[in-house]
Amino acid sequence: MIVAGRYFPPSEARSIAAFASVVGKRQLRFETEDAYVLFEGPPRGLRSTPRLASLTRRIELANGARFETEDNDGADALLWKLWRLPRGRMTARLEKGWPAVALLLLLIAAGGYLFADRAAPMATEHLAKVTLITMAHPMSEQALLALDRYALTPTGLSAADQARANVLFERAEAQGRLGAGGYRLVFRGGWRIGPNAFALPDGTIVMTDSLWATMQDEDEALGVFAHEISHVDHAHQLQRVYQISLWPAAVATLTGDISRMSEMAANLPGLIAQAPVPDDFERQADDDAGRMMRALGAKPSRLAALLERLDRAACRGKDCLGGWVSDHADVAARVARLKAEDVAPVNACAGDWRATLSLACLRSIASR
Amino acid sequence: MNAVWRAPETDVATTHAVEFRGTGREYFRVWLVNVTLTLLTLGLYGPWAKVRTRRYFYGVTSLAGHSFDYHAAPMRILLGRIVIAGVLFAGLVSLQLGRWAVAMWAIAAIAVFPLLVRQAIRFNARNTSWRGVRFNFHARYREALFACVLLPLAGLLTLFLLPAARGAWDRFRVNHLSFDGRLFRVEYSPARMFAIFATGFVLIVGVLVAMIGATMGVLVFTTRMHDVARHVIIPVDPTSFTQVFTLLFGTCAFFIAMFVMQMANNLTLSNTTIEGRHRIVSKPSPARVALILLGNAVLIALTLGLFWPFAKVRLARYRMSQISVIAQGDLDAFTAEALEMQSTMGRELSGLLEIGL
Missing domain, CATH: 2.30.29 (PH-domain like)
Incomplete structure (x- = not known):
């Protein structure tokens, strides 16, 4: 040879x-x-x-x-x-046998997608919950700083109004997972974000003056606070951040481009300030708010009324591009759900095995 | 035997064009195997994939009939990645220890950064060869700190120092590079780099002004002339209008950035000499490079990433076809001297600190 x-x-x-x-x-x-x-x-x-x-x-x-x-x-x-x-x-x-490799890659991609579709939400929830409060705090601080600079102004609420809101907030926070003192209410004038309230990962809840002005009674305020407290309890913001950064992180790990990781770490506060909240997080927060409101003797339908009012006001006045409902897609469905919450739901699954297998029980599980 | 083959040294200038014989089809297979194995091994194959990619691109690029070669050991690259991951992990740990720890970590990271950059460049240079002769890179920490941290930071803070930062980076990157003892040298007037960046700045501002002007025009048209505007349907609402604006401006900015980068690269390469005798000429058209990049981005998006290997080859082929080396005298004799020097000096190439970053 x-x-x-x-x-x-x-x-x-x-x-x-x-x-x-x-x-x-x-x-x-x-x-x-x-x-x-x-x-x-x-x-x-x-x-x-x-x-x-x-x-x-x-x-x-x-x-x-x-x-x-x-x-x-x-x-x-x-x-x-x-x-x-x-x-x-x-x-x-x-x-040489590249078509077979391409097929294998396709299978890996499909498998990876299915796995991520099921595993990613579980992973993000777990990650969000184990993220230490020491990490959540600087992230939230940076996010608030960024918002203060670009979207928020100092509050114009009177001391009396702030005191009233704080009293209501204390009632609501007692229902949260962290209990009294676990959360913090801050007031801001939100010239860019309209009537709005949002939660930051460390338990800080920001409410704009215009949202306070829109509220007609104490039940509505309790509802908004309970809703935001639920976001904190389930670490929805962090979950969202992990959801957004999970794919780039996976890609960075796979391609070995670790420089992208540090870039992502630097972007976290920005993500917290901007990331929209998905509908299922909203639904979960609404359900929790309904439960907490009932426990406080308030009517969940009042929160529904506030939602409707905000939805009507959106895109009619100056606050067209912002507001508590602006990023919430199906307001009508949420309103209907909240209205139904006035009466505590009957647990259709309670009882013997026949109840557990009943159509009503299955339907209630499906609707969760 | 050596005496028979060595040609007498002449001072006649000969132009050697760089040849690139890679094809998208061939690289597609290499890339496909790389991606599949990397995914299957959950990223562990990454360094091997990187070496294969580099070897391919170096191997299909040749000068004066001889291709380049890349020799890096993937394990060294894996080690480098572990080091970087360690640095980032230390950062995460410091986040939990408090502000002082974060500040200490940041200072340490900034101090270590020039070392890592120097290490990365040296690793790649020492693992690159042409006709059996390896490249090398020698730079002091002070020079790396200046070129990789201080001037880029000053450039980002003041903007007008950006051309100076790029100049310092070029001098750092090129003037410490050698072809086994034969030094590369780049020299150009700072005013030329400044002019390139100024052109980019003027173009960006021009595009911004033009786009704001167009937006104002549309607004005036729709508010002042509502009788006419009533019959005109603008297919975007205000929110998506912002998105359209951002997308258009982003595309223009990307184009301009690539244009400026290629002009700067041409300036650097075309003013680089090897031992003062051999000169590099780089003349890819900045507009053409920017267009290729833009086209590539669109095609990669449309094919869900499958066009990536073809895009990479397409760009490399154009860039390489526009580069040549004007050699003064005999390249064979030049290389033979380097080879002799390399074998007498020994390699001293591999050591424990030799890691790829």
């Missing part, structure tokens, strides 16, 4: 056309076309480049001489004969 190529003598930049072969007892020989032997000896210290696509293959000897060939199959056969394992065979075989 003879492999054609170019031979570079030790420390020599010029090459000569040569043939490589294995002779005798695993002796490597390079010779010219007219059989002039350039090198013959044992392949001690031999190194070869791995096979890759149609790249030129290099075989280097310990003395600095090297041999280059375009004949990849020949080079592999030569190395086998010298009892050397040619590298890059597996990937070369995969490259």
Whole structure:
């Protein structure tokens, strides 16, 4: 077996056309076309480049001489004969059978998507809940700083109004998972974000003056506070942040582009300030608010009334582009749900096995 | 034998064009296998994939009939990635320890950053070869700190220092690079780099002014001339109008940024010499490069990423086809000297600190 190529003598930049072969007892020989032997000896210290696509293959000897060939199959056969394992065979075989690899990739992508679709929400919820309060605090502080600079102004609420709101807030927070003192209510004038209230990961709840002005009774305020407290309890903001950054993080890990990770860390406060809340988080917060309101003797339908009022006001006045309902898609469905919450739902699944298997129970599970 | 092959040194200038013989079809297979194995191994194959990609692009690029080669050991790159992950993990830990810890970490990270950059450049240079001769990179910490941290920071804060930062980066990157002892050198007037950045700035401002003007025009049209405007349907509402504006401006800004980058690259490369004898000429048209990049971005998006390998080859082919080296005298003799020097000096290439970043 003879492999054609170019031979570079030790420390020599010029090459000569040569043939490589294995002779005798695993002796490597390079010779010219007219059989002039350039090198013959044992392949001690031999190194070869791995096979890759149609790249030129290099075989280097310990003395600095090297041999280059375009004949990849020949080079592999030569190395086998010298009892050397040619590298890059597996990937070369995969490259040759690329349609099968493409199919495999498609399967991985589909499997990955299905896995992420099921596992990602669970993972984000877990991550959000184990995120230490020490991390949530600086993130929230930065988010509030950014909002203060670009979207919020100092509050114009009177001391009496603030005191009234704080009293109501204390009642609502007693119902939250962290209990009294676990949350903090701050007031802001929101010239850009309209009548609005939102929760930050560390338990800070921001309410704008215009939202306070829109409220007609104490039940509505309790409803808004309870709704936001539920967002804090379920770490919805952090969940959202993880949801948004999970894919880029996965891509960064897979491609090894770790620089993107630090970029993401720097963007976290911005994400918290901007990320819209998905509908199922809203539904969960509404359900919790309904439960807390009933416990406080308030009517969940009052929160529904506030929602309707805000929805009507949106896009009619100055606050067209902002407001507590602006990013909530199905206000009508939420309103209907809240109105139904005035009466505590009957647990259709309570009772013996017949109740557990009943249509009503299954329907209630499905509606959750 | 050596004496027979070595040609006498002449001072005749010869132009050697860089050749690129990679094809999208071929690289697509390499890329497909890389992506699949990386996904299957949950990212562990990443360094191997990186080496394969580099080897491919270096291997299909040749100068004076000889291709480049990349020799990095993937394990070293994996080690480098572990180091970076460690630095980032330390940052996460510091977040839990309080503000002082974060400040300490940030200072340490900034102090270590130039070291890492120098290490990365050195690693790549030492693992790149042409005709069996390796490249090398020697720079002091002080120079790395200046070029990678201080001037870029000053540039970002003041903007007008950006051309100076780019100039310092070029000098750092090129003037410490050697082809086994033969030094690369870049020299150009700072005013030329400043002019390039000024052109970019004027273009960006021009686009912004034009777009704001157009927006105002639409507003005036719809408010003042509502009799006419009533019959004209503008297919975007105010919210999506902002998005359209951002998208248009983003596209223009991307185009201009790529345009400026290519002009700067041309300036750097075309003013680079090797040992004062051989000169590099780089003349890809900045507009063409920006157009290729823009087209690539669109096609990658349309094909859900499948066009990526073709895009990469397309850009490399154009860029490489526009680069050449004007060699004074015999390149063979030049390389032979370097080879001899390399074998007498020994490699001293691999060490424990040799990690790829």
